[in-house]
Amino acid sequence: MVPKYIGLIVSLISGSAAAESLNVLLYHHVADDTPFSTSTTVADFTAQLDDFVEKGYQIVNLEQAVARIRAGKPLAQKSLALTFDDGFSSVCKNAYPELKKRGMPFTVFVTTDPIDHHYPSYCTWSQLKEMAQNGATIANHTRDHAHLVRGALSEAPWLTRAQDNISQAQQRIENKIGQTSALFAYPYGEYNNTLKQWLDVQGYIAFGQQSGSIGTTSDWQALPRFNAAGHYATPKALKLKITASPLPVDYQQLPDPLTQNTQPDLSVKVLPSKRVYYPHLQCFLNGQAIDVVWNSSQTQFSATPPKPLTQGRHRLNCTAPHRQGTPYYWLSQQWIVVPEALEGNKPTPTG
Ligand SMILES: [Zn+2]
Structure with a gap:
């Protein structure tokens, strides 16, 4: 009989141990000519993807991975999920081919009005649909990228306005892509408790932009992500973030x-x-x-x-x-x- 501690030592050093937590990375532009603080250059982006593979990370489907952790089931191996906010054109042009080549799933949180208005700095619906057929989840980031809760302590109709903003974007994604997910990302990462509660009742899982790691005691309508742009864009700068674990706290x-x-x-x-x-x-x-x-x-x-x-x-x-x-x-x-x-x-x- 193999003593118990041998199995523990093997799992500690093999790096393939089941993971109780998940780290999610946040990108905006993947380009060399967009604003520094929200951009990851194409060279840094591909270096990151290669680094994740080299370190033994599996890039996982965000919705499925969160559902597993929420159900108290560990992930099969150490994992990361990749998310892109807004739906900027560089994600379709530059990030997508690299992700597709490597067979990596990813999530794009889109703001639907600029796409409907054919703004050139955003992906088109047909590009997004193609990505959805090749590993992407197209998810909700409101219609117009409003500061949803800034008026919550002073303006009576703020909640109805926020709810309409989110529901209309969800409808639009369903119409254009043919499928929706239960994932939502707050514009600017801004939320309050009232909006969180409504999203929970509607069945959404929601993400902010605060740093941190996801575990069984997370707040499912205020999940953290690590920024992988600007000063954090190199594999070296991301090292402590991809290995991070959640501080053991009841996040709710x-x-x-x-x-x-x-x-x-x-x-x-x-x-x-x-x-x-x-x-x-x-x-x-x-x-x-x-x-x-x-x-x-x-x-x-x-x-x-x-x-x-x-x-x-x-x-x-x-x-x-x-x-x-x-x-x-x-x-x-x-x-x-x-x-x-x-x-x-x-x-x-x-x-
Ligand atoms: Zn955004």
């Missing part, structure tokens, strides 16, 4: 990102773990390290902006290493700071 308990508080507190209860080295947990607000305060039993930490945040979007990333160094465990919280609506200044609903 995280606070609503939409706030009028300019110094919102992120307070997180961590789950016990034999792997995560919590004493080395660090938090970075918009890239700058900020103080982390633990309660006396070391089961809950909080991180508060040291000075007031400006209006708009801010990201707080917290990471802790494995007890043996790597991988890193991630948690990210986005804050969307909106102005306080003065009673007399509230816009009148116009329908």
